[in-house]
Amino acid sequence: MNKQAVQKLKLLASGILSRFEENKDLFLEVSGSCQSGTVSYPFSLIFDGEQYVLTFQKESTRGVFSELFHSLVSQANLYDELELTYADRTGRLMLRADNKNVTTKSDNKVAEVSKGEEKHLISPKAANKLLTVLDFVSDNGKLKNTHVRKFTQAEHFIELLVPYLKKLPSDREIMVYDLACGKSYLSFFLNFYLCDVMKRRCRIIGVDIREDVVEASKKIRDELKYYNMDFYCADILEFAPPTRMDVAISLHACDVATDFAIAAAVNNGAQIAAIAPCCHKEFLPTIGNEEMPYLFENGIFKKRFSDLLTDIYRVKTLEEHGYSVTATEFVSPLETPKNLLILAEKANHSTISNEATRQIKQTFSVDPILEKLIF
Ligand SMILES: C[S@@+](CC[C@H](N)C(=O)[O-])C[C@H]1O[C@@H](n2cnc3c(N)ncnc32)[C@H](O)[C@@H]1O
Structure with missing residues (x-):
């Protein structure tokens, strides 16, 4: 390859290096070949979980990505032609160079759902590796009956969250x-x-108080090579997020742990909070009303009223802290009775009066922990 082509190639390669630096954790591989006459010399550059490995001309070299990539590109002048594909999880970039031309092409099309899978937001076919590692599919690639419910819950949760995610700035993680x-x-x-x-x-950063589930999540992360995910064993109450929090999600955090999650979202300025509460125990021991004692005569009504009031209190608290909030059933109650999804998005208006939460506390003799957690 002539000097001019090599120079252009190096310029485009530096663009690939910047993309790598920005998306390091989403990196999949560099692959391609160098051609000399009719002979083709394939190469690959991968991450093996510990180090980057360049395989070229039957030799494997381990080291830092930028150095290995550099050494590959700087050998281009020895060949007539080079074809290289850089792939990360957000797309691919193809580079082709010879004496006449140096060109790039990118492919980051939003994945299409294949035929027959239209009812799924996440195609079991496309997500086969993920579903296999999570043990959601049997050998024939079909969702296990025992896992359909969990899969549906996650899909519907995500489906309702996506319109909010789409509004976040697209130029940053x-x-x-x-x-x-x-x-x-x-x-x-x-x-x-x-x-x-x-x-x-x-x-994506997961937090849980149980060490075993955190370790299990890390193992799955490593197996999937989802290096953009991390997990911390901590009480949500005491957890200090290492980065900005754009989105807080919480699915079935036990009892008041849901309040801990809401407080963490508000205190850390999350733009979006998607919270599906779990069991409710907090209001039941004290709930009552002297003027309307009949509301609480029946044990089941008392329990249901107390659960409902807890979630209404949560929604009102979020609104009082400047969020615009909706509450919907994200799956059928036949799937799980814990099917409420509170979706909160930071609105432009400032905080509003705390009249609603004050009234709830006073009218029904409850003392919600959530109030004490938000500062
Ligand atoms: C019912 S599980 C739900 C787990 C997961 N979100 C899901 O939907 O499969 C509730 C989880 O909340 C965690 N948890 C309870 N209290 C917590 C706290 N204070 N801080 C962090 N995690 C907590 C438990 O360890 C448990 O893993």
Whole structure:
């Protein structure tokens, strides 16, 4: 290849290097070949979980990505032609160079759902590796009956969240925190949807108080090579997020842990909070009203009223802190009775009066922990 072509190639290669620096954790591989006459010399540059490995001319070299990539590109002058594909989870960039031309082409089309899978937001076919590692599919690639419910919950949760995610600035990583992540299957699906389907850069951080589920999540992350995900063993109450929090998600955080998640979202200025509450225990021991004692005569009504009031209090608290809030059933109550999704988006208006929460506390003799957690 002549000097001019090599120079142009190096310029375009420096663009690839910047893309790598920005999307390091989403990197998949560099592959291609150098041609000399009719002979082709394939190469690949991958991350093996610990180091980058360049394989070229039957030799493997380990080291830093930028140095290996440089050494590959700087050998181009020895060949007639070079074809290289840089792939990360948000798309591919193809580079072709010979004496006549140096060209690039990118392919970051939003993934299409294949025929027969239209009812899915996440195509089980496209997400086969993810579903296999999560143990959601059997050998024939079909969702296991035992896991359909969890998959549907995650899909519907994400489906309702996506319109909000689309409004976030597209020029920076979306920072998502999954509070009380458990084994993090919701986070793994969201990560797949954001990166592999929406082609958006994101970082997802899961937090859970149980060490075993955090370790299990890390193992799955490593197996999937989802290096843009991290997990912390911590109480949400005490957890200090290492980065900005754009989005807080929480699926079935036990009892008041849901309030811890809401407080973490508000205190850390999350733009979006998507919270599906779990069991409710907090209001039941004290709830009552002297003027309307009949509301609480029946044990089931008392329990249901107390659960409902807890969630109304949560919604009103979010509104009082400047969020615009909707509450919807994200799956059928036949799937799970814990099917409420509170979706809150930071609105432009400033905080509003705390009249609603004050009234709830006074009228029904409850003393919500959430009030004490937000500062
Ligand atoms: C019902 S599981 C839900 C897990 C996961 N979100 C899911 O939907 O599969 C509730 C999780 O909340 C976690 N948890 C409860 N209290 C917590 C707290 N204070 N801080 C962090 N995690 C908590 C538990 O360890 C458990 O993993």
